[in-house]
Amino acid sequence: MIRSVTFFSNYFNHHQRALCDELYAALSEGFCFVETEPMEEFRSRMGWQVDDIPPYVLKSHESPEAKARAYELALSSDVVIMGTAPEDFIRQRLKEDKLTFRYSERPLKEGRWKIFVPYLAKKFYVNHISNRQKPLYCLCAGAFVASDYRFLMNSYKDKCYKFGYFPFPEIRSIDEIMDAREKRDRIKILWCGRFIKLKRADLVIKACRILADKGYDFDLELVGNGEEEEHLKELCDSLKLSDRTQFTGYMSPSEVRGKMEEADIYVCTSNKLEGWGSVIYEGLSAGCATVATSVAGATPFLIEDGTTGDVFRSGSEKSLAHKLELCLKDKEHMKDIGRAAYRQMADHWNPREAAARLIEVSGHLIKGESCFMDVGPMSKAGILYEDWYRE
Numbered sequence: 001m002i003r004s005v006t007f008f009s010n011y012f013n014h015h016q017r018a019l020c021d022e023l024y025a026a027l028s029e030g031f032c033f034v035e036t037e038p039m040e041e042f043r044s045r046m047g048w049q050v051d052d053i054p055p056y057v058l059k060s061h062e063s064p065e066a067k068a069r070a071y072e073l074a075l076s077s078d079v080v081i082m083g084t085a086p087e088d089f090i091r092q093r094l095k096e097d098k099l100t101f102r103y104s105e106r107p108l109k110e111g112r113w114k115i116f117v118p119y120l121a122k123k124f125y126v127n128h129i130s131n132r133q134k135p136l137y138c139l140c141a142g143a144f145v146a147s148d149y150r151f152l153m154n155s156y157k158d159k160c161y162k163f164g165y166f167p168f169p170e171i172r173s174i175d176e177i178m179d180a181r182e183k184r185d186r187i188k189i190l191w192c193g194r195f196i197k198l199k200r201a202d203l204v205i206k207a208c209r210i211l212a213d214k215g216y217d218f219d220l221e222l223v224g225n226g227e228e229e230e231h232l233k234e235l236c237d238s239l240k241l242s243d244r245t246q247f248t249g250y251m252s253p254s255e256v257r258g259k260m261e262e263a264d265i266y267v268c269t270s271n272k273l274e275g276w277g278s279v280i281y282e283g284l285s286a287g288c289a290t291v292a293t294s295v296a297g298a299t300p301f302l303i304e305d306g307t308t309g310d311v312f313r314s315g316s317e318k319s320l321a322h323k324l325e326l327c328l329k330d331k332e333h334m335k336d337i338g339r340a341a342y343r344q345m346a347d348h349w350n351p352r353e354a355a356a357r358l359i360e361v362s363g364h365l366i367k368g369e370s371c372f373m374d375v376g377p378m379s380k381a382g383i384l385y386e387d388w389y390r391e
Contacts, residue, residue, distance in 0.1 A: 002359045002366070004030040006073040008090075009083030009103070011039040012050055012057050014253050015278060016083075018168045022355035024056045032077075034070045035059045036085045079362045081139065087127060094134050099366050101358075102156075103139045103163070105275030105297060108148040115152065128155040135365065139163035139358075140381040141276045142297020147383045160381035161361070161372070162301055165278050166351035167253075170261075170285045174342040177261055177287045178335065187218045187328060190263035190288070192256050192279055193270075195226030200269040200293075202228075202235055206317035207324055209239040216328045220245045223259055260286035264334060265327050268292040268299075271314060272386055281349070284309060287342035289334040291323045294389035302349060308341045311389055319391060348376030 005023055009016065012035045023031045033056055039049060060070035074080055074089045075096070082090055083103040090100055107114070107124070114120050129152055138156040140146055146160040170177075189208065193199045201222060208220050220241065222232070229247070236245050251259065256279075260266055266283030268274075270293055277296035284290050284302055290309040292299045303309035310326060313319035327334035347353075357378040364371035372380040 002078050002362050003027065004073075004077040005079045005081065005359070005362075006032045006034060006077040007081040007083065007103075008034045008036060008070070008074070008085035010037050010085060011035050012053065013039070014050060015165045015167070017050060017054075018351035019166045019354055020056065021054070022351045023358075024054065026355055026359060029056075031056050032073055033057045034073065034085070034089075035061065036070075036089075037061050078366065079358075094131055094136060097135055099135045099137075099362060101137050101139050101161075103141060104145055105141045106145045106148045108151065109144070109273055109275055112151060124152050124155075129153050131155075132157070137161065137365070138381075141165060143300035143381070143384050144272075144295075144297060144386060146381045147385050150383055158370075158380075161377075162379050162381045163354070163377055164281065164298060164301060164349070165276055166349070166354050166377075167257075167278060167282055167285070169346065169350045169352075170287070170342065172261065174287045174339055177342075178338070181262070181264055187264045187331075187334075188262065189218055189220045189265045189267060189324065190223070190259055190283075191221070191267050191269065192223040192251075192259065193268075195222075195224050195228040195232060197228060198271050198273040199228075200271055200315070201232055203269040203315070203317050203320055204267045205232065205235050205239060205241060205245070207321035208241055208245070210317065210321035211324060211328060212241065212244070214325070216325070218244065218328060221248055221259070221263070222246070223248045223251050223256060225250045257282060257286065260288055263288055264338075265324065266290045267320070267324070268296055269320065270296050272296075280309075281345070284341035284349075285345040287338040289327045289338045290341060291320065291327070295386050300384055300388065302344070303341075305389075307337065308344050309337055313389060313391060314386075322391075353377060 020033050060067045075093055080100045081103050132155055137159040140160050141164050149155040191204045236242055260283055266288035268277055268280050272295040274296040277298040280292050280298040293314045294311050295314040303311055305311040310323040312323045354377040357373055361371045361378045
């Protein structure tokens with residue numbers, strides 16, 4: 001029976017809060033989140049800061065006593081989850097063959113060339129390759145994590161679990177959400193994120209020009225800010241979309257969720273540097289017809305193309321326009337995939353289910369029993385490559 005879990009990561013933020021709350025609800029004082037460094041100011045400005053710090057958070061960077069306590073927990077806990085945190089915390093734990101999970105986005109998302117950089121090659125060897133025989137498993141925050149680790153000399157072979165980030169689940173029922181959307185005359189397409197190059201917001205603007213030329217009636221709303229904002233506004237003007245496009249500016253995570261509840265279609269356009277893509281999760285949870293890039297880590301885990309969402313070929317405005325058109329010309333399809341997405345997230349991909357499954361699987365692993373769930377979090381993460389998608 002699992003009585004204690006400690007989760008190490010650089011800082012406590014809204015991406016982890018919901019999962020941690022559920023682990024605390026299940027284990028009470030047996031759960032601890034160890035924050036290992038202060039949050040950077042720019043992330044605080046992005047709304048990542050959590051003001052009401054819960055009692056299970058230990059800030060190891062604040063005092064020698066707190067750091068010493070973190071080391072104690074690293075060694076004594078039944079289970080340790082290792083996010084972005086100093087390896088020194090788990091070095092002794094691994095020597096003693098104690099159950100540990102790495103919570104990892106893909107390590108080679110910039111490219112496989114990283115394995116040939118000497119200091120990175122050493123890091124990969126020490127952290128992953130040399131520990132292949134240890135009770136060290138991977139919580140894959142993205143569908144391409146397992147294939148990246150396979151390239152690193154079969155690290156985590158048959159030890160990769162589907163996982164991700166788990167924001168708070170939707171409170172409103174899908175009927176309430178759908179009824180509110182019916183009151184609008186025009187379909188609303190929503191995009192949210194930082195206006196930086198990897199997010200590729202230009203794709204949704206270009207795709208919308210294709211759709212407008214075909215005579216479709218819709219509104220486009222882009223929420224966020226960043227270095228590409230002026231360029232995107234100029235693009236919108238040059239494509240004569242300003243009359244149907246709104247740039248809303250920065251919004252807090254809770255405000256963004258409200259926008260998703262209002263939108264009919266949510267679009268994620270990022271390139272392969274988007275390791276996970278929490279906005280995909282949030283759009284699906286809000287019952288949006290979600291159209292997502294094929295190379296975001298969350299897409300293959302969360303979207304069955306044409307059923308719980310639509311997938312488009314990364315980088316292609318034509319492919320994106322085609323998938324958006326499926327929704328614009330067939331509102332029943334749009335509603336159906338929104339409802340299916342909502343049900344999937346409510347039934348499987350939610351923080352309570354993820355926490356319960358993590359504890360259950362850990363109980364089997366501690367006894368030396370292999371265990372994978374059938375679907376959803378803690379099911380087996382198979383080998384998948386970036387070119388998986390075929391239209």
